[in-house]
Each structure stands twice: as C-alpha cells, then as structure tokens.
Amino acid sequence: ETGVTQTPRHLVMGMTNKKSLKCEQHLGHNAMYWYKQSAKKPLELMFVYSLEERVENNSVPSRFSPECPNSSHLFLHLHTLQPEDSALYLCASSQDLGVRTQYFGPGTRLTVL
Amino acid sequence: KNEVEQSPQNLTAQEGEFITINCSYSVGISALHWLQQHPGGGIVSLFMLSSGKKKHGRLIATINIQEKHSSLHITASHPRDSAVYICAAPNYGGSQGNLIFGKGTKLSVKP
Numbered sequence: 001e002t003g004v005t006q007t008p009r010h011l012v013m014g015m016t017n018k019k020s021l022k023c024e025q026h027l028g029h030n031a032m033y034w035y036k037q038s039a040k041k042p043l044e045l046m047f048v049y050s051l052e053e054r055v056e057n058n059s060v061p062s063r064f065s066p067e068c069p070n071s072s073h074l075f076l077h078l079h080t081l082q083p084e085d086s087a088l089y090l091c092a093s094s095q096d097l098g099v100r101t102q103y104f105g106p107g108t109r110l111t112v113l
Numbered sequence: 114k115n116e117v118e119q120s121p122q123n124l125t126a127q128e129g130e131f132i133t134i135n136c137s138y139s140v141g142i143s144a145l146h147w148l149q150q151h152p153g154g155g156i157v158s159l160f161m162l163s164s165g166k167k168k169h170g171r172l173i174a175t176i177n178i179q180e181k182h183s184s185l186h187i188t189a190s191h192p193r194d195s196a197v198y199i200c201a202a203p204n205y206g207g208s209q210g211n212l213i214f215g216k217g218t219k220l221s222v223k224p
Contacts, residue, residue, distance in 0.1 A: 104156035
C-alpha cells in the first residue's frame with residue numbers, strides 16, 4: 001500500500017459515455033499527478049497539480065478534464081473518448097513539486113470500445 | 114526536453130545472478146528516479162538519487178552526473194524481482210515533478 005488509492009480499478013466505456021476516475025492520497029502531500037501508460041509506450045505525464053492549482057498540462061486533448069477539489073483528491077473526467085485512449089491511467093502524489101519521491105496508485109485500466 | 118534511454122529492453126536471468134540495468138539521459142538533472150512496476154501495473158518508487166550510490170537491501174543504484182548515466186544493480190536475484198524497471202528524469206524546462214520516463218527494462222528471473 002502506497003497511501004494512494006484509485007477507483008475504479010477497471011473501466012469499460014463506449015465512445016459516447018462520460019465517466020470519471022478518482023484518486024485519493026492519504027499522505028498529506030501537496031502535489032498530485034495524472035499519468036497515462038499505453039501498451040508498449042513509456043509513462044506519459046498528463047497533468048500536475050500543486051495545492052489544487054494546475055501547473056502542468058502536457059498537451060492533453062480536451063476530452064480529458066482534470067479536477068482537484070482539495071489537496072487529497074484528484075479526478076479525471078472523461079468524455080467522448082477514442083479507442084486509442086485505452087490505457088492504464090495512474091495517479092501519483094508527492095510532498096511538493098521539488099525533487100521528491102512520487103507515490104503511485106494502483107491505476108485504472110481503461111478500455112474504450 | 115530530456116531524452117531518457119534504458120538498456121536492455123528485456124533481460125532474462127537465472128536466480129542468483131547479478132543484474133545490471135542502465136539508464137542514460139541527455140540533459141543535466143538534479144535527481145534521477147528508479148521505479149519498479151509489477152505485472153498488475155502498480156508502481157513503486159525504488160530510489161531517487163542525485164549523486165554517488167544508494168543501497169536498499171539487494172538493490173543498488175549509482176549515478177554519474179558528468180556522464181549523464183545511472184545504473185540499477187540487483188544482487189542475488191530472485192524470481193520475485195521479476196518486474197519492469199523504469200528510470201525517470203526531470204523534463205528540461207518543466208517543474209521538478211514533470212518527469213520523462215524511459216521505456217523500461219522487463220526483467221524475468223527464472224528459478
């Protein structure tokens with residue numbers, strides 16, 4: 001257990017659905033991250049939040065919409081996804097944005113039909 | 114943008130063997146991360162190092178800042194070490210939390 005939880009663990013959705021991924025950290029950290037891991041590709045950073053403010057957006061399409069209502073929770077809202085968006089979505093947190101160890105959640109395996 | 118390269122991509126070893134995984138990066142950094150990803154997908158941070166060497170159990174990580182190179186060693190390897198090992202470095206121009214990841218080294222240790 002890393003102190004970072006993600007729900008759901010598996011999600012299958014159609015291209016017209018709207019769904020949300022949830023991440024919660026119990027570590028008292030101030031920075032949270034969303035990553036995407038596609039088959040046979042390296043981990044890719046999607047978004048970075050620090051103290052509930054988005055500080056990085058790595059050219060992610062608008063069909064992915066992050067939300068950070070407080071420093072313990074991070075959401076990724078999904079709408080009108082494409083089959084190529086099928087991937088493992090990982091959440092992580094760190095004490096702050098400095099040179100810090102990142103603690104990862106177990107991930108959500110997303111399949112878009 | 115920092116470029117992170119790992120080698121080898123795949124590695125098969127017999128139990129007990131000494132393992133070395135290499136990582137090189139293109140832009141000077143303040144610290145490099147080594148991560149372990151098990152087949153279920155969960156990722157665990159193994160090391161974050163900025164100079165010299167760190168040891169944790171049978172795992173040793175070294176870094177040479179001048180040569181922009183790091184190695185992860187596993188002594189007396191065991192089948193439970195089978196996983197994907199990933200190195201990551203800060204993305205040049207981004208925040209320290211903005212990491213660029215290598216493609217990973219898939220390690221399989223046979224009994």
